[in-house]
Amino acid sequence: MSSPASAPAGETARGGPIGRLYAWTMSLAARPRAEIWLAVVAFVESSVFLIPADVLFVPMAMARPLRAYRLALIATVFSTLGGIAGYALGYYVFEAVARPVLAFYGKLAAFESLRACAGPDTTLILLATSGLAHLPPIKVVTILAGAVQIGLGFFVVSCVLARGLRFFALAFLLRRYGPAIRHFIERRLKVMAVLAAGAAILLYFGLKLVAGSGQLLSC
Template sequence: MDNLIKLLVEYGMFGIMLVAFAEAIFLPLPMEVVSIPIYLLRPENAFFYSVVLIAFSILGSIAGYYLGKAFGKPLLNKFISEGNFNRIKELYSRNSFLAILTSSFTPIPYEAYVLSAGVFNIGFKKFILASIISRAIRHLPQGILITIYGDTILTHLKSYTLVVCLVIFSALILIKKLLKRQP
């Protein structure tokens, strides 16, 4: 795995594009193991690289959505009953926007949300909007901070990890409350 990561980092932006596309479908490799080393090699381009990462992640998400839509239900029907499938679909459909929106901050791989959106036939526009916001929330700050601070940001992040986690958690609670207010 280390050799693959080194190879992807050597490819620079093309490595980011490949991993971002694949991560949204089947790659359980966190983007940061490839993107951050590339950002740090050329900090002045980190913001641009993060935008490219988001764009290719969305393209991969679209592919994953349609793969889930085409092959997911027949595959799931081999493992769960139609009744259980419908119950899961109902639960996921009720909370799909929030689930996809917060997917960047859960231990469940993003590709599980992408494929599930296709399997359970979540509205495509809702899926894309939530995916764009989710990917931007996760990846833009990294590009912005590394563009501004370079590798010194890593020292600061280590010192303030708890504060950053609390801010993210609070923001998620606020988003959830705001979404509940909508008719």
């Protein structure tokens, strides 16, 4: 999970363009149409936008905890739709559109490294870790999934499960514990998400080994 408050503060302190973008994104939480902005950010985050939707989701859910699950649903639905858009970029217009986008964000080299290993198993790992903890960035994985042409149905289900788990877990914590849980979310929840994704991956590969399947990775 990206650090919703600490990372923006650090970037803003440096005064760079990323800091200003974080600050602008966080400011959307106080606007009258904040839910629409959450939908927009969740959508574009999955294909072309740099800032994760968590940066907007957390302050909104803290301000209105009774709406936390509604906000989680909005974020999950539009993050998945944005993922489908990213998938389409990788599937149909990788060279014309997706490659320049990745190059602009400095993610092209990482993308090419991932694509070299992008078999079904590796893609499953990346969909889980990016959806749960933004590792690697979601936009990289959604474009990758389209570029290597994994099944669209499988892709959509994985997006709903991983991203939904992330947003609804945040909603539960914020609704139940309120501002007291924010420090935990900023400092610890990402680690827990990574560990949960790792446990699921180990279980998956363990079952494959027991079943006697072949090569686990494609590179």
